[in-house]
Amino acid sequence: MQFIAYKNYVQVFAYIFRWDTLAAIRHNNARNPMALAHAIMTALIDDDLSGYELAKSFDVSLGFFWRASHQQIYQELRKLAERGLLRGEKVSQSGKPNKIIYGLTEEGREALAQWVYDSSRMQEAKDDMLVKLYNLGDDNISHMVSEIEKRRDEMMQRLYLYERIRRTHYAKPDVLPVRRQGVYLALRCGITGGEQFLAWCDEALKRLAQIQSAQA
Amino acid sequence: MQFIAYKNYVQVFAYIFRWDTLAAIRHNNARNPMALAHAIMTALIDDDLSGYELAKSFDVSLGFFWRASHQQIYQELRKLAERGLLRGEKVSQSGKPNKIIYGLTEEGREALAQWVYDSSRMQEAKDDMLVKLYNLGDDNISHMVSEIEKRRDEMMQRLYLYERIRRTHYAKPDVLPVRRQGVYLALRCGITGGEQFLAWCDEALKRLAQIQSAQA
DNA sequence: CTCGACATGTAAAAAGTTACATGATTCT
DNA sequence: AGAATCATGTAACTTTTTACATGTCGAG
Known part of the structure; x- marks a missing residue:
């Protein structure tokens, strides 16, 4: 069951919208690329964090609006570090596995500030x-x-x-x-x-x- | 714009939940597998449709709650037909490219009815x-x-x-x-x-x- | 001595997007 | 003549999920 049988919706619409308007409604299913990367950088604006800490802080803040698993976060952190947007510092811990504390580089901060101006489409x-x-x-x-x-x-x-x-x-x-x-x-x-x-x-x-x- | 007074959930919750319950909020980021397949089958409950018609009807009905591009829909239709949940009937058209009209098989209807009982997690x-x-x-x-x-x-x-x-x-x-x-x-x-x-x-x-x- | 939290990942698979491709018809 | 619509896809890519792996520490 549909809201409107396929054959009728065109007539219904011809009444309400001009076609160009309709097209605007139609093609909204697009992803905003690199959104997770930018969410992660956003989480690092104030504090330098390790992957684990970042994943935790995600759960109670940014994660409300952009969810990510810890696996995704670790991978994304590594990629961002490779691209020079983050700097990672290895910290040896006694008794615990070593961790890497990530922080934004100047480049990262600039890229983030720039991203805000990118157009983003309504989320499906x-x-x-x-x-x-x-x-x-x-x-x-x-x-x-x-x-x-x-x-x-x-x-x-x-x-x-x-x-x-x-x-x-x-x-x-x-x-x-x-x-x-x-x-x-x-x-x-x-x-x-x-x-x-x-x-x-x-x-x-x-x-x-x-x-x-x-x-x- | 006013909404019903749900403000009292705060008090309600202070009584009901202890803090450890909050941890349960954390791990909700999971996808419900095959959701698109089931959305497509749902769209075919009443009518048999071709891929194109289905994509259009998606735009004004089910697509409000589960968006999909036409490419994804074509692929999913083919897969569902291969698995026997849909039956596809080739229709030759003069002047236009041929199309395939898809409809639910008995198996498809059963699978769909069953799917409703599957647990689904809150969408991120x-x-x-x-x-x-x-x-x-x-x-x-x-x-x-x-x-x-x-x-x-x-x-x-x-x-x-x-x-x-x-x-x-x-x-x-x-x-x-x-x-x-x-x-x-x-x-x-x-x-x-x-x-x-x-x-x-x-x-x-x-x-x-x-x-x-x-x-x- | 076991269970869960801490801490970090890899690998494979599924889902979804983007770009490309084709060719007829109909509207302006 | 050119744009838009109808109609159907393929291929490459990115994103996200699932499953697997490892090892320490502290609490009960």
């Missing part, structure tokens, strides 16, 4: 669960309910963390320096998006409950 | 623009303003389309058959998510304007 939404909803039926409705409930719980946890960060570090955003205000805005995006998702979950659960009670 | 958010906000500075602030404005316009267009679809095909969701109600919920997710994003854009633009006027 990708969600399995919403595709599953297209397959909703009397038989799988209770499974969808539990899946949505699970997502709702996960989002609750995440929001709790966001809120905690907001209150401890961004309670008075107006007095923060410019860059911190940018981070605050990103955090706000996560918070409002999460709140919206919670609201949607409740709407969906309510509707699914209605369908279920009508069945019985 | 990936957004370049939010990473860029971490690099906000006096010099690039006006660029960020124009980038957010661009996103806002794009989202407006998309919301306009969503809303049009909702009104023409889902005006009275309660009387729809179960599966259509699932699609309606997905659409609602897109709409509320989009509205939230617009609201965030306005919040961000307001804050950035404040910073700019403080500079001058």
Whole structure:
């Protein structure tokens, strides 16, 4: 089932949009190259970090907006060091494996500052669960309910963390320096998006409950 | 733009979760394998379509939640046909290149119905623009303003389309058959998510304007 | 003495993007 | 005549995931 049968959508659209506008909607599925590399460099603006530390800090900050596994991060760090955008310093540790502390070079800082001006396209939404909803039926409705409930719980946890960060570090955003205000805005995006998702979950659960009670 | 008062999740959570639970938030970055294949099969539930038609219908329906390029779709269709989940029928056309109309086989329908019960993990958010906000500075602030404005316009267009679809095909969701109600919920997710994003854009633009006027 | 956190990776596979290719038709 | 649309792909590449590997240290 589609929103609109393929044969009709053209007519529907001819009404609303000029064709050039439609084309703009269509071709949005593009990746912004090197995004992870720039996310990593961003994480190194203030502090020099080892791969492990970086991966950890990713989990509670930038990773909210660009996820990466530790394997990817290690590889990317090595590549960036090879290209001269990062400088890596080996640190021998007694008892523990050696680690490499990475920091931005001047070149790296320049490349990062330049990247901000690159055009980036809107990110595609990708969600399995919403595709599953297209397959909703009397038989799988209770499974969808539990899946949505699970997502709702996960989002609750995440929001709790966001809120905690907001209150401890961004309670008075107006007095923060410019860059911190940018981070605050990103955090706000996560918070409002999460709140919206919670609201949607409740709407969906309510509707699914209605369908279920009508069945019985 | 107002959202339901979910602000109390903070208190709720302070009671429910201890800090160790937060670790569970960390390892959510996984892909759900074969998601595109299932999205394609979903698009073929009601109608048999050629690759081209499928790609088009993707653009105005399922593609809102799982984007794919036509190249990817053609490849996936071929693979699915090889695995017996789709059946492809060659249609000779005069004047135009031949096309292959694909439809679900019984096996395909079963696999799809089964897939709905597979566990899927929360999708990672990936957004370049939010990473860029971490690099906000006096010099690039006006660029960020124009980038957010661009996103806002794009989202407006998309919301306009969503809303049009909702009104023409889902005006009275309660009387729809179960599966259509699932699609309606997905659409609602897109709409509320989009509205939230617009609201965030306005919040961000307001804050950035404040910073700019403080500079001058 | 085992389990989990610390710390660092390699290798292979899957998924997704970009660039290229072709050739008819229809609209301006 | 030139642009856009219809219609179908292939090939090369990048990005991301999964699975595997190794070894130390501290807590229970």
